[in-house]
Amino acid sequence: MKKLIAVAALLGLLAACKSPPPIKPDAGADLANKSEASAIAQPDDSAGPVSAGEVGASSETAVALPPELANRTVVYFAFDSDAISADDQALLAAHAQFLGSRPGLRVRLEGHTDERGTREYNIGLSERRAQAVRRVLGLQGVADSRLTTVSYGEERPAVAGEDESAYSRNRRVEIVYVAGG
Amino acid sequence: MIEVKKWVRVARVVWCAALVGFGVPPVAEAQLQVDITSGVTAPIPIAIEDFSADPKPSAEVIRRNLMRSGRFLVGERTASDYLVTGRASAGADGRTTIDFELLNLLTGQRLLIERISAAPAAWRNAAHRISDRLYQKIIGARSAFATRIAYVSVDGQPPSQRYQLIVADSDGENAKVILQSRLPLMSPAWSPDGEWLAYVSFETRTASVYVQRVRTAERRRVSSRPGVNNAPTWSPDGSRLALTLSSPGGNLDVYVLELASGALTRLTDHPAIDTEPVWSLDGTQVYFTSDRAGGPQIYRLSIEPGSRPQRITFSGSYNARPRVSPDGRMLAMVTREEGAYRIAVQDLGNGTVRVLSKGRQDESPYFSPDGGTLVYAARERSQGVLATVSADGLIAQRLAADRGEVREPAWGPFLPDVVAVQ
Numbered sequence: 382m383k384k385l386i387a388v389a390a391l392l393g394l395l396a397a398c399k400s401p402p403p404i405k406p407d408a409g410a411d412l413a414n415k416s417e418a419s420a421i422a423q424p425d426d427s428a429g430p431v432s433a434g435e436v437g438a439s440s441e442t443a444v445a446l447p448p449e450l451a452n453r454t455v456v457y458f459a460f461d462s463d464a465i466s467a468d469d470q471a472l473l474a475a476h477a478q479f480l481g482s483r484p485g486l487r488v489r490l491e492g493h494t495d496e497r498g499t500r501e502y503n504i505g506l507s508e509r510r511a512q513a514v515r516r517v518l519g520l521q522g523v524a525d526s527r528l529t530t531v532s533y534g535e536e537r538p539a540v541a542g543e544d545e546s547a548y549s550r551n552r553r554v555e556i557v558y559v560a561g562g
Numbered sequence: 563m564i565e566v567k568k569w570v571r572v573a574r575v576v577w578c579a580a581l582v583g584f585g586v587p588p589v590a591e592a593q594l595q596v597d598i599t600s601g602v603t604a605p606i607p608i609a610i611e612d613f614s615a616d617p618k619p620s621a622e623v624i625r626r627n628l629m630r631s632g633r634f635l636v637g638e639r640t641a642s643d644y645l646v647t648g649r650a651s652a653g654a655d656g657r658t659t660i661d662f663e664l665l666n667l668l669t670g671q672r673l674l675i676e677r678i679s680a681a682p683a684a685w686r687n688a689a690h691r692i693s694d695r696l697y698q699k700i701i702g703a704r705s706a707f708a709t710r711i712a713y714v715s716v717d718g719q720p721p722s723q724r725y726q727l728i729v730a731d732s733d734g735e736n737a738k739v740i741l742q743s744r745l746p747l748m749s750p751a752w753s754p755d756g757e758w759l760a761y762v763s764f765e766t767r768t769a770s771v772y773v774q775r776v777r778t779a780e781r782r783r784v785s786s787r788p789g790v791n792n793a794p795t796w797s798p799d800g801s802r803l804a805l806t807l808s809s810p811g812g813n814l815d816v817y818v819l820e821l822a823s824g825a826l827t828r829l830t831d832h833p834a835i836d837t838e839p840v841w842s843l844d845g846t847q848v849y850f851t852s853d854r855a856g857g858p859q860i861y862r863l864s865i866e867p868g869s870r871p872q873r874i875t876f877s878g879s880y881n882a883r884p885r886v887s888p889d890g891r892m893l894a895m896v897t898r899e900e901g902a903y904r905i906a907v908q909d910l911g912n913g914t915v916r917v918l919s920k921g922r923q924d925e926s927p928y929f930s931p932d933g934g935t936l937v938y939a940a941r942e943r944s945q946g947v948l949a950t951v952s953a954d955g956l957i958a959q960r961l962a963a964d965r966g967e968v969r970e971p972a973w974g975p976f977l978p979d980v981v982a983v984q
Binding site for chain 2: 418419420421441489496497498499500501502504505506508509511512515529530531532533534536537538539540541542543
C-alpha cells in the first residue's frame with residue numbers, strides 16, 4: 382500500500398537551470414571601493430559546475446612614505462587592550478606631521494585582533510583599537526574627514542600561528558595611506 | 563544507561579573519491595571528510611543493500627548518512643535488526659524512481675514500502691530524503707540529512723589568503739563555491755526559507771552586509787554604512803535582519819533593518835560593544851552579546867522601543883555568539899573555561915549550562931533544523947575544521963577540509979521536498 386507523503390518542487394530541479402555569469406558587486410562611493418570578490422550561482426541541478434573566476438587585481442596604488450615612516454605603519458596592542466604606548470604615540474605624531482605636509486592623502490586605519498574569542502565580538506574589539514589610533518591622530522591635528530576605519534577582527538591575521546608571538550603580531554592597527562581625497 | 567564510547571576513525575570516508583564525475587566542480591574548494599569521533603554504545607544494526615538497477619550510488623549515501631548519525635551500525639544482513647532494499651527504474655519523463663522497503667528482520671514486519679522519484683541531477687537529494695524517512699521510522703525523531711550547510715573556507719597564508727563562501731549538502735558533498743574574495747568573508751546566515759544567505763564581505767576594503775540568493779547568485783548590498791556592518795541574522799518571517807552597526811565614534815550597537823524598505827531601527831544604545839544579535843523564535847526579542855558588564859555576556863531584549871536588556875548568562879567570564887534552538891528552549895553559545903573557548907548550551911527555562919565540546923578554540927555554534935545536533939568550528943593541529951555534537955553531548959563528529967581551513971558553519975533550514983515520496 383502506497384501513501385502519498387509529499388510532492389513539492391523546490392530547488393528548480395525539474396527545469397534545467399542555466400547558471401548566470403558571475404555578478405560583480407555594485408559600485409559605491411566609498412574610499413577605494415574596488416571589488417575583490419565575485420559571486421557564483423549555485424544551480425541546484427548540478428547540471429554544469431560553474432567556474433569561479435576571481436575579479437580584480439588586488440592592490441591599491443602605493444603611496445611613497447618618507448624613510449622614517451616607511452616601515453613603521455603598524456601599531457601593536459596588548460591582549461584585550463586598546464591602549465597606545467608612548468613610543469607609538471610618538472610614531473603617530475610623526476604620521477600626523479607627514480599628513481600635515483600632504484593634504485592630498487587620506488588614511489584608512491585597519492584594526493585587528495588575535496584569533497581568540499568569537500569572530501563578531503572581535504570585530505568590536507578591533508574597532509576600538511582603530512578608533513584609539515584615530516583619536517590620537519585627531520589630537521595631533523589630522524582632520525577627522527581624512528580618516529576612516531575598517532575593523533577586520535581576527536579575519537585578516539598578519540601571521541599564522543597559535544602562540545603569543547603570533548598573537549602579539551596580529552593585535553594591531555595598520556595605517557594605510559590612500560591617495561586622493 | 564548510555565555512555566559515550568570512542569570510535570576513532572570508525573568511518574573515515576573520503577566522499578569525493580567514490581563519485582568521480584558527479585558534483586565535483588572544477589573549482590578548487592574545500593571538500594569535507596567525516597570522522598565519527600564518538601557515538602552511542604548500542605547503535606542499531608541495519609543492512610542497506612545496493613538498490614537494483616540504480617545508476618547512482620544512492621544506497622552508499624544512505625549507509626554513510628545513517629552511520630554518521632552515530633545511532634546506527636551499518637553492516638551485513640545476517641547481523642542486522644533492520645534491512646533496507648530498493649529498486650531503481652527510469653521513468654518516461656526522464657526521472658528516476660526508487661521503490662524501497664524497510665523490513666524489521668526480528669519480526670518480519672514491513673515498516674515502510676515507499677516510492678521516491680527525482681530528476682537525475684537530484685539523486686543525492688532523493689537519497690537524503692530516503693535516509694530521513696528511515697531515521698524517522700526507526701528512531702522516531704526527525705533527522706536533517708536533506709538539508710544544507712554553508713561555511714567559509716580560507717586557504718593561503720597571511721597576508722595573501724583567499725576566502726570562499728561554500729554551500730554543501732549536510733554530508734559535506736555537493737560543495738559549491740557561491741562567492742570568493744581576496745578579502746574576508748564572514749558571518750553567513752540562512753534566510754528562513756533557505757533561499758538566501760546574508761553575510762559580511764570586506765571586498766571593497768570596507769565592511770558591507772549582502773544578501774545573496776544561493777541558486778542564482780543574485781545579490782544585494784543591504785548595509786554599507788561607514789564603519790562596522792556585521793553579524794546579520796534573519797527574523798523568523800524573513801523580512802528583517804538584525805545586525806551590528808557602529809556610530810561615527812566607533813561604538814557598536816544592534817539594529818534591525820527592514821529589507822524591503824531599508825528602514826533602520828536602533829535596538830541598543832550603550833557605549834559597550836553590543837553585537838551578535840539573533841532572534842527569538844517568535845521574532846519579538848533578540849539575544850545579543852554585550853560587554854557592558856565588563857566581559858562579554860548574553861542579553862535578551864524585546865524589539866519594542868524603550869525596552870531594557872536583561873542579562874541571561876551568569877556562569878563564567880565570557881559567554882558570546884548566541885543561537886536559539888529550533889524549539890526555542892535552548893541557547894547555544896561560546897563560553898570560556900580554563901582559558902579555552904568551548905560550545906555550551908543553556909536551558910532558557912531553568913538556566914542550566916552544559917559545555918558540549920572539548921577543544922580550545924571552538925566557536926560559531928549553529929543548530930541543525932531538527933535541533934538534535936550542533937555544528938561548530940574548531941581548531942585541530944592548527945587547522946580550522948568543522949565539528950558536530952549532538953545536543954545531548956553523546957555523538958561527536960568532525961568534518962575536516964582536505965585543504966585550507968573551514969569555519970563559521972551555518973546549518974540551513976528544512977526544505978520543501980524536491981522529490982516525490984509516495
